[in-house]
Amino acid sequence: MKPNFSLRLRVFNLNCWGIPYLSKQRADRMKRLGDFLNMESFDLALLEEVWSEQDFQYLRQKLSPTYPAAHYFRSGVIGSGLCVFSKHPIQELTQHVYSLNGYPYMIHHGDWFCGKAVGLLVLHLSGLVLNAYVTHLHAEYDRQKDIYLAHRVAQAWELAQFIHHTSKAADMVLLCGDLNMHPEDLGCCLLKEWTGLRDAYLETRDFKGSEEGNTMVPQNCYVNQQELEPFPLGIRIDYVLYKVVSGFYISCKTLETTTGHDPHRGTPLSDHEALMATLYVRHSPPQQNPSPVHGPAERSPLISVLREAWTELGLGMAQARWWATFTGYVIGLGLLLLALLCIVAAGGGAREAAILLWTPSVGLVLGGGVVYLFHMQEAKGLYRAQAELQHVLGRAREAQDVGLEPQPAPLLGQQEGDRAEEQ
Amino acid sequence: MKPNFSLRLRVFNLNCWGIPYLSKQRADRMKRLGDFLNMESFDLALLEEVWSEQDFQYLRQKLSPTYPAAHYFRSGVIGSGLCVFSKHPIQELTQHVYSLNGYPYMIHHGDWFCGKAVGLLVLHLSGLVLNAYVTHLHAEYDRQKDIYLAHRVAQAWELAQFIHHTSKAADMVLLCGDLNMHPEDLGCCLLKEWTGLRDAYLETRDFKGSEEGNTMVPQNCYVNQQELEPFPLGIRIDYVLYKVVSGFYISCKTLETTTGHDPHRGTPLSDHEALMATLYVRHSPPQQNPSPVHGPAERSPLISVLREAWTELGLGMAQARWWATFTGYVIGLGLLLLALLCIVAAGGGAREAAILLWTPSVGLVLGGGVVYLFHMQEAKGLYRAQAELQHVLGRAREAQDVGLEPQPAPLLGQQEGDRAEEQ
Numbered sequence: 001m002k003p004n005f006s007l008r009l010r011v012f013n014l015n016c017w018g019i020p021y022l023s024k025q026r027a028d029r030m031k032r033l034g035d036f037l038n039m040e041s042f043d044l045a046l047l048e049e050v051w052s053e054q055d056f057q058y059l060r061q062k063l064s065p066t067y068p069a070a071h072y073f074r075s076g077v078i079g080s081g082l083c084v085f086s087k088h089p090i091q092e093l094t095q096h097v098y099s100l101n102g103y104p105y106m107i108h109h110g111d112w113f114c115g116k117a118v119g120l121l122v123l124h125l126s127g128l129v130l131n132a133y134v135t136h137l138h139a140e141y142d143r144q145k146d147i148y149l150a151h152r153v154a155q156a157w158e159l160a161q162f163i164h165h166t167s168k169a170a171d172m173v174l175l176c177g178d179l180n181m182h183p184e185d186l187g188c189c190l191l192k193e194w195t196g197l198r199d200a201y202l203e204t205r206d207f208k209g210s211e212e213g214n215t216m217v218p219q220n221c222y223v224n225q226q227e228l229e230p231f232p233l234g235i236r237i238d239y240v241l242y243k244v245v246s247g248f249y250i251s252c253k254t255l256e257t258t259t260g261h262d263p264h265r266g267t268p269l270s271d272h273e274a275l276m277a278t279l280y281v282r283h284s285p286p287q288q289n290p291s292p293v294h295g296p297a298e299r300s301p302l303i304s305v306l307r308e309a310w311t312e313l314g315l316g317m318a319q320a321r322w323w324a325t326f327t328g329y330v331i332g333l334g335l336l337l338l339a340l341l342c343i344v345a346a347g348g349g350a351r352e353a354a355i356l357l358w359t360p361s362v363g364l365v366l367g368g369g370v371v372y373l374f375h376m377q378e379a380k381g382l383y384r385a386q387a388e389l390q391h392v393l394g395r396a397r398e399a400q401d402v403g404l405e406p407q408p409a410p411l412l413g414q415q416e417g418d419r420a421e422e423q
Numbered sequence: 424m425k426p427n428f429s430l431r432l433r434v435f436n437l438n439c440w441g442i443p444y445l446s447k448q449r450a451d452r453m454k455r456l457g458d459f460l461n462m463e464s465f466d467l468a469l470l471e472e473v474w475s476e477q478d479f480q481y482l483r484q485k486l487s488p489t490y491p492a493a494h495y496f497r498s499g500v501i502g503s504g505l506c507v508f509s510k511h512p513i514q515e516l517t518q519h520v521y522s523l524n525g526y527p528y529m530i531h532h533g534d535w536f537c538g539k540a541v542g543l544l545v546l547h548l549s550g551l552v553l554n555a556y557v558t559h560l561h562a563e564y565d566r567q568k569d570i571y572l573a574h575r576v577a578q579a580w581e582l583a584q585f586i587h588h589t590s591k592a593a594d595m596v597l598l599c600g601d602l603n604m605h606p607e608d609l610g611c612c613l614l615k616e617w618t619g620l621r622d623a624y625l626e627t628r629d630f631k632g633s634e635e636g637n638t639m640v641p642q643n644c645y646v647n648q649q650e651l652e653p654f655p656l657g658i659r660i661d662y663v664l665y666k667v668v669s670g671f672y673i674s675c676k677t678l679e680t681t682t683g684h685d686p687h688r689g690t691p692l693s694d695h696e697a698l699m700a701t702l703y704v705r706h707s708p709p710q711q712n713p714s715p716v717h718g719p720a721e722r723s724p725l726i727s728v729l730r731e732a733w734t735e736l737g738l739g740m741a742q743a744r745w746w747a748t749f750t751g752y753v754i755g756l757g758l759l760l761l762a763l764l765c766i767v768a769a770g771g772g773a774r775e776a777a778i779l780l781w782t783p784s785v786g787l788v789l790g791g792g793v794v795y796l797f798h799m800q801e802a803k804g805l806y807r808a809q810a811e812l813q814h815v816l817g818r819a820r821e822a823q824d825v826g827l828e829p830q831p832a833p834l835l836g837q838q839e840g841d842r843a844e845e846q
């Protein structure tokens with residue numbers, strides 16, 4: 001790589017709202033999205049909620065001259081809805097499906113059936129290794145009484161761990177997607193603190209778009225206005241996050257969002273707003289002292305967010321265990337009822353009623369059994385995440401005791417660059 | 424690190440056969456296992472089938488003076504059964520749960536309920552970064568008609584991908600576990616070819632133990648002799664695999680297995696044999712030409728095994744889709760039956776029979792629905808693995824066309840060392 005190396009990366013992200021039969025004007029929106037992506041010729045287009053593989057195949061065909069590389073991440077019953085289109089060859093790819101993702105019996109919410117996941121692409125751009133991640137976390141249906149909070153925090157932790165462990169040889173990390181979390185939410189802070197990723201909206205020098213960078217805004221005709229009532233300006237739940245390793249400097253030159261319309265002021269491409277970022281990566285000046293720049297005191301936000309997440313997962317675990325116990329009683333009740341019905345039927349009394357009650361009793365036992373198993377699995381999944389957090393907290397405490405930097409996400413690239421800028 | 428640096432690593436692996444209520448003399452075996460591990464003081468003890476968390480806690484307490492670090496990997500309904508005990512601090516840890524792991528309705532096999540997984544530990548030993556993995560793949564119940572073959576191949580691929588993507592910054596990689604695959608099996612070849620891991624049994628200079636290194640042998644009193652009838656010497660399904668990156672040289676000085684008894688010739692510790700390896704890592708001499716040593720022609724075993732795995736996953740996918748279609752018909756039949764029963768009951772004819780048939784019809788529809796969803800998910804999971812293989816094959820073909828090395832597992836450490844040895 002040349003010493004005066006500089007890389008420009010143009011990235012597009014959109015939650016496409018592509019639910020077959022349910023999402024309005026899907027075909028037209030996909031067509032216009034394809035036209036726009038072809039016209040703009042981004043380096044990478046990362047999409048969520050492309051639930052129909054036909055839509056992906058349509059886009060793949062349409063975009064193939066501009067974006068020769070594409071991938072659709074398959075998982076769950078329906079699919080993860082994630083796909084990518086790249087102007088550059090994809091060197092490697094894989095995915096991780098979150099172990100917790102809502103409840104199968106919440107059919108009207110449907111998240112469980114999607115198999116929410118994070119997809120990873122490895123690209124080589126001008127000798128620089130870029131790990132690009134695309135994800136979509138569990139939706140938030142009721143912010144006041146969010147029954148999925150523990151699952152979303154666990155997903156954020158799994159996402160952070162997946163990025164942390166798979167990006168160790170990458171020069172640059174990019175994460176795009178619909179996190180279904182506001183910027184100040186626990187999962188969002190956990191993700192950013194553990195991975196060291198920076199928020200393009202907060203970092204950019206030139207922002208154009210919706211107020212406060214919101215990605216669901218009341219101006220969008222597809223948005224459920226009632227849901228946005230508590231947030232008159234909208235909410236910011238879709239993100240472009242990035243970091244580089246030491247030796248590089250990254251800056252977000254421009255970040256743009258759509259504003260409730262498509263980029264040509266027509267009907268919107270989705271119920272979410274699109275994000276378009278232009279990132280610049282270049283070598284940072286050599287460092288005098290290459291030791292980590294954070295001291296233990298500066299890591300306290302990480303420790304505090306780890307603790308908060310640990311508590312939240314504990315609450316989720318208690319809830320999961322409560323449900324497992326409750327369904328255990330339901331199974332017991334169903335078995336008791338079945339035994340009673342058998343006795344009644346054998347005795348010849350109220351035979352028709354006994355036969356009639358057979359179905360709900362069997363249903364009680366079988367349904368209860370499935371729900372019991374599910375919540376046992378849920379508790380195990382939450383416990384797993386909690387144990388990992390506990391381990392990190394333990395290591396952080398040990399490091400603090402000896403006055404060392406506990407974590408390997410020191411964001412050198414950005415900080416060095418900031419200092420270089422100041423000079 | 425000093426130039427004449429040398430690291431000795433003593434590793435223990437055992438599938439502990441720790442099924443509560445079912446495994447014979449479990450408590451006694453756990454006690455003796457703990458005594459043995461304390462006496463031998465390995466660097467790392469990696470265990471599988473520790474299904475009861477109480478057993479893990481018992482071992483943790485017993486081993487804490489010798490192995491201060493320990494972790495239990497939780498997943499699924501029952502758990503992954505995986506745990507580790509380490510003499511050295513565990514710097515980082517995480518796990519990946521396989522997305523395919525048998526069928527929930529095969530209750531007598533039970534694998535689905537375990538949530539089979541791979542656990543990862545990152546250790547820092549004398550300045551060397553060691554990624555140690557422990558895993559347990561789906562069991563093989565009938566080698567002639569193995570209905571889980573596609574799942575095991577998909578698991579082997581997920582395992583290989585997890586290792587490949589998480590070990591890029593590691594100096595040394597170690598994988599121990601019960602792969603439930605014979606050395607020549609497709610999944611085993613796929614794993615070794617894609618990751619570049621080497622088999623301690625084939626590499627060691629000094630082997631002591633069972634014939635052909637087998638880890639389930641007829642001499643073991645806990646082994647089901649009938650299952651081993653086609654293999655009079657036993658089978659080798661538990662492994663110690665390893666590799667180092669360029670700049671290091673690794674050798675397996677000794678590999679030992681138990682031989683149907685415990686190490687003191689008493690009753691065995693499990694129905695599997697334990698593996699005990701002593702590995703040496705040292706710097707390799709500097710290379711004259713650091714370019715990859717494999718040419719495209721030499722990568723043909725990888726391409727051939729990728730193709731074979733692709734085909735096997737395709738067969739599994741066809742089978743999954745057949746089951747989804749079949750259960751679709753069953754659901755249709757159940758709905759038809761329900762409609763007929765409603766008409767009969769409403770008309771007043773054969774009312775008791777109609778009510779009696781209500782349960783199996785509802786069961787047919789609900790049960791069919793669950794099985795349908797499961798097989799849809801299975802097909803998606805297999806398709807996902809197949810698409811990843813397809814991508815690797817595509818990249819390999821492109822690399823062959825331009826005469827380049829397609830894959831990043833060139834095993835430089837071992838090969839350099841081998842050449843150094845020859846000099």
